[in-house]
Amino acid sequence: MAELRQNLATREWVIIARERARRPNAYVESSDRLRTHERVECDPGCPFCPGNEELDLEVWREPNGAGWQTRIVRNKYPALIENGSLIRSFNGVERSITGFGYHEVLVEHPFHNTTLALMTDEEVRAVLQMYLRRGQQIAADVRVEQIVFFKNHGERAGASLLHAHSQVVGLPIVPSDIRHRIEEARRFFDDTGQCVFCTMLADELTRRERLVAVNERFAAFVLYAASSPFHIWIVPRQHRASFLHVSDEELAFLAPLLRDVLFRLYAHLNDPDFNLLIRSTPTKEPENGYFHWYIAIIPRLSRSAGLELGSGVWINPSLPEECAAFLRGDTSAGS
16 A cells, blocks of 8 residues: 655655555666766767866866866856846836856866766765865855755756766755745754754664665665655764855765765666755855755656646655665665
8 A cells, every 4th residue: 555654854745656666676777878987088079078178167176277176167058147236126926136146067077987976985075075165155145045056967867968067056045945944944943842854864873774874974865755766865963054064074974975875876776867966054044953954866767747746745656665775785675
């Protein structure tokens, strides 16, 4: 029989379709697709490969010079423009803001045939440090209210270029989805005096059935109320509301765990398309006891349809506990 599960942090309901649930190995991508490590090391037509750099778009590179490891460039076709005034307009039911904002691309590695799952721990740490440093710089602009970090890997996840990259967007507003998550977290804190994310993390560490990987500072688990197969959160074990306040020491623990989780997905599911998001508090909201930053990894292995669009209730045709066991290497989970 199907089961409805609720995400304690967002209050959203998910249908776990037990009767039509597929075994985890049913989500393994076809072996005839070209995987990331099978591509050429340098593509002459790729704007992110060394030698093809569009220097007029470059914001920052590390290290500075010809042998760069990571780069920040302005998006060639930005959704928002950082130059110009921030002007709000109200005219009856018409409400608008001029298209101010930051829209940048983080080139994660000089090689065309790699991704975070295949990098070294130090290379992943360099990417995370670039997220952090550039995010802190953008947050210094008083017009910015929210910074969104995200990675699209693969066509189904929305990637238009193959070369490993992420995007950093600075918004002049706090989107309603983020505000909803903050309000639900505050409501839980008002009711219980506890952080909902800390509560969920403690439960996952106790049960361990949905854990994928864990170290001294971070834990990765498939959500109890996962909205799709292999939907994973990576949560810091120390409470902190903003990603922009993490330390280099914490990044040293986050990098190997993030690489480990992504490599498990890469190896077990044959390089699936996925989205990676960093969920963090708005730039002007101080550290607090109710919100908790985290990373969400959502493999694109199923599709939404009418019920999801009409109700906001997702159908997950997999069992989160089996997905976690499969990624941990429990062979019985995929049989």
